[in-house]
Amino acid sequence: MKALVLSGGAGTRLRPITHTSAKQLVPVANKPVLFYGLEAIAEAGITEVGIIVGDTAAEIREAVGDGSELGIKVTYIPQDAPLGLAHAVLIAKDFLGDDDFVMYLGDNFIVGGISGLVDQFRAEKPDAQILLTQVSDPRSFGVAELDAAGQVVGLEEKPKEPKSDLALVGVYLFTPLIHEAVRSIEPSWRGELEITHAIQWLIEQKRDVRSTTIHGYWKDTGNVTDMLEVNRTVLETxxxxxxxxxxxxxxxxxxxxxxxxxxxxxxxxxxxxxxxxxxxxxxxxxxxxxxxxxxxxxxxxxxxxxxxxxxxxxxxxxxxxxxxxxxxxxxTPAPRVPAAHRLVIGDYSKVQISS
The missing domain is CATH 2.160.10.10 (Hexapeptide repeat proteins)
Structure with missing residues (x-):
């Protein structure tokens, strides 16, 4: 089993920090958030890791190196533009070959790692497995719809009217069948190949797509508020x-x-x-x-x-x-500005000024 880690996004929600630094390398408790994901992958027994890189490729390469210090072997896969998660799978085909793989978004943070999920996938071998979590506002996420039996019946990317409050966490497990799925879909209105569309294709083909709803801690560290909250959580330990x-x-x-x-x-x-x-x-x-x-x-x-x-x-x-x-x-402190009042006062006025 291999891993595909996405680390090519622009990080617009963390600007201006990400004008000069990769969002995946912003530190949490003085360690890049990307490293927490790579360590979780290594702990799950996965050693061959492909990292999708974009404009910040040089910085990611310098930080991660060949991966040996993290117990993994890294292959870097350039992505010319952020054209969607399914596009990342498409361009990683040569690296992934015919192996099962876990896809991990490099700016996501999950307490407890992914070892249990990987072990379950290896034992049961569904065609795809997704992680879900309940969120207060699902409109900013990929959203899953489950039937009464808990089976995944539909996925939608950033819907205006969500059919559930179950958002996709940035960890996915796939068999090689996903390669046929990503070749069978068209770009969305955003101009991207959406992984939700590829998984929906699997569902429509009556393939075995399963979900696990996690109730532990998960954050997409794409904005300052969530980054600080993840930092708080890690420092607690x-x-x-x-x-x-x-x-x-x-x-x-x-x-x-x-x-x-x-x-x-x-x-x-x-x-x-x-x-x-x-x-x-x-x-x-x-x-x-x-x-x-x-x-x-x-x-x-x-x-x-x-x-x-x-x-x-x-x-x-x-x-x-x-x-x-x-x-x-x-x-540093701003320079002191002398206090002054500039007034145009009409006849017979009364003005009180605090000194």
Whole structure:
């Protein structure tokens, strides 16, 4: 069994961060979100992984390499334009061959991994298996319709009037029959080959398409709100380790990781929080659910429930929260503007001004 990981999207909902960085490499608890998916694939016993790459191919290649550090062997598959998930399957045919495979969207995050799902698929061998989860607003997702027996009877991509609240999670399992399906469909109104259309083709051909509804934690980390929420969830499981240089005036509370090359002086750190290599925290407050990446500087500032990417700095600012701060960003106080009032006042007016 192989894996196909999609890592070529533009990440428009995470701009401006993704103007200069791949969305799949935005860190969660100081590890790229893509790595959580690759580790889940390796834990499921899958070692041959094809990664679909687009405009950010060089950055993805630099981060993942040949995959050996993650226990996998990676083949990179270029996609000239984001033409849909089914198009990714189409162009990966040479890599996938006649093997079963799991398709994993590189910006998705699933607590608990996929080992159980892969084992079930290997044992029961349906033609396709999809993951579903209940969402409050299914209009932003692919949506599945099930019959009274729980059988998948229909799929629709981002419907205006959803027939259920069951959204497709970004993990799919297929036999080689999916290759015939993706060759049999036409582009949607979006100009993309939709994987929902390919699975619908399988359903119409009376093939065995099964679903598993998950009730655990899943997020599509495509926007800042969800990215921060995933960061919070991962930090909840953090194992504390205070390996860095911490002076006696600093206070460390709760689950906190401080890298051995990081330095904390005169500061209060309340976990769960993580401080990366080479970062310096001075006379500052770092609150819960904060990830500070490598070589950052936090001085005379307060930050909470936020993600700071490499080499960013916050100096003299109160207070930052629920923020995603990009690489090499600098945050400082605005210059003071002299207070003044400019008035045109009519005859016999009375004006009160607070000094």
């Amino acid at each position: 953090l194992e504390p380790s205070l390996d860095g240089e911490i002076d006696e005036t600093s206070e460390i509370i709760g689950r906190v990781q401080i890298h051995k090359t990081a330095k904390v002086t005169g500061s209060r750190i309340v976990g769960p929080a993580i401080i990366g290599a080479g970062s310096v925290v001075t006379d500052a407050y770092v609150g819960p659910f904060t990830s500070i990446s490598d070589d950052c500087r936090i001085e005379d500032a307060e930050v909470e429930y936020s993600i700071l990417l490499k080499e960013s700095s916050i100096v003299g600012v109160r207070r930052i929260e629920a923020s995603l701060i990009g690489r090499n960003a600098e945050i």
